Amino acid sequence: MNVAVAIDQISEDALPSASEAGPAPKRIVVAYGFWIFLLSDIIMFAALFASYAVLVRSTAGGPTGAQLFNQATVAIETACLLVSSYTCGLMSLAVNSRRRLGTYLGALITFALGATFLSLELREFSSMIAIGATPQRSAFLSAFFTLVGCHGLHVALGLIWLTVMMVQVAVFGFAARVQRRLLCFSLFWHALDIVWVGVFTVVYLMGVSP
Amino acid sequence: MTEARHERAPGDRPSREMDASAPSEFLVYTIGLFVAVLLTATSFWAANTTLLWPGGVFLGLAVLAIAQMGIHLVFFLHITSGPESTNNVLALAFGVLIVFVVVAGTMWIVADMNGNMMMSSGAPMSMRMQH
Numbered sequence: 001m002n003v004a005v006a007i008d009q010i011s012e013d014a015l016p017s018a019s020e021a022g023p024a025p026k027r028i029v030v031a032y033g034f035w036i037f038l039l040s041d042i043i044m045f046a047a048l049f050a051s052y053a054v055l056v057r058s059t060a061g062g063p064t065g066a067q068l069f070n071q072a073t074v075a076i077e078t079a080c081l082l083v084s085s086y087t088c089g090l091m092s093l094a095v096n097s098r099r100r101l102g103t104y105l106g107a108l109i110t111f112a113l114g115a116t117f118l119s120l121e122l123r124e125f126s127s128m129i130a131i132g133a134t135p136q137r138s139a140f141l142s143a144f145f146t147l148v149g150c151h152g153l154h155v156a157l158g159l160i161w162l163t164v165m166m167v168q169v170a171v172f173g174f175a176a177r178v179q180r181r182l183l184c185f186s187l188f189w190h191a192l193d194i195v196w197v198g199v200f201t202v203v204y205l206m207g208v209s210p
Numbered sequence: 211m212t213e214a215r216h217e218r219a220p221g222d223r224p225s226r227e228m229d230a231s232a233p234s235e236f237l238v239y240t241i242g243l244f245v246a247v248l249l250t251a252t253s254f255w256a257a258n259t260t261l262l263w264p265g266g267v268f269l270g271l272a273v274l275a276i277a278q279m280g281i282h283l284v285f286f287l288h289i290t291s292g293p294e295s296t297n298n299v300l301a302l303a304f305g306v307l308i309v310f311v312v313v314a315g316t317m318w319i320v321a322d323m324n325g326n327m328m329m330s331s332g333a334p335m336s337m338r339m340q341h
Contacts, residue, residue: 008250009226011318021216023252024217025216027219028216028217028218030220031220031222032217032297032298032301034219034220035221035298038307039301042305042306043250044311045340046308046309046312046313047312048339049313050312050313050315050316050317053313054316054317054320069237070252071257071258079250080251082243082246082247082250082324083243085282085286086239086240089239089242090236090239092221092237093239094234096223112312121270183222184223186221187220187221187287190282190286190287191287193286194282194283197250197278197282200250200253201239201253201271203254204255205253205256205271206271
């Protein structure tokens with residue numbers, strides 16, 4: 001319905017169509033392409049969510065989610081990722097107004113919170129493996145480590161990307177290509193937070209609720 | 211004015227004035243954070259409380275998660291229903307459709323297969339196949 005309304009508004013406003021205005025600026029094309037990539041990435045996560053939902057009861061006599069998950073850790077992880085998404089947004093504001101200090105500060109806080117999230121997750125994984133809850137123990141644990149580990153891998157790649165971007169800001173300044181890459185990074189980081197909302201709800205909260 | 215003719219890049223704010231609109235953009239992120247924290251806290255509370263009927267908690271958690279994803283899309287990714295954002299919204303709608311088909315379809319098919327494998331009625335498979 002919204003799309004139909006939006007299309008009606010275009011014709012009534014009588015703006016020149018995009019084809020009359022010429023090709024779109026590179027910033028829009030790049031960000032749209034990255035948006036398509038993110039959606040395909042989210043579809044990959046949907047497949048992992050589906051396999052987790054199917055296999056969640058197949059514990060093969062091994063430990064269940066309610067026995068393994070610690071909600072306090074998950075709450076801290078969630079807070080870290082949510083606030084880092086916020087500081088990433090503030091960083092993109094600083095990038096748009098070309099404030100170097102604000103950019104570095106936002107990136108630093110985002111990186112610190114992302115690294116805290118990752119270290120908490122790795123500690124959780126290692127404590128689970130230490131008590132024998134390894135991925136090969138049961139189908140449930142295979143699906144758990146694949147889903148949550150894949151998200152953690154994305155966060156780790158995001159941290160590397162953020163470091164590279166700060167080097168690029170230091171070397172090239174706010175060149176148009178650096179700004180485009182920073183826009184893509186902030187899209188990536190916000191999308192990771194959206195995936196984490198699904199993870200903490202489906203895996204941790206639904207896993208421990210009676 | 212040339213900007214208005216094109217689609218907006220996903221993640222970009224509607225207004226392009228750098229100086230005048232800076233505080234309001236800060237406010238948008240802050241409101242988004244506030245609402246997201248509220249929804250997350252409600253999710254954690256609902257999962258642990260004994261006040262609610264357990265059957266409803268599952269549905270409530272799903273609704274809270276979907277609401278929070280919407281908050282993230284609107285306040286952090288700046289997805290709007292405006293004409294400049296039509297391409298982004300259409301791509302998003304297609305992505306959501308595929309996500310729904312993958313998740314709901316998988317769960318439906320596997321639940322159906324589990325039901326067929328049960329043989330709980332004790333009747334042989336050939337008799338059940340006839341009906």
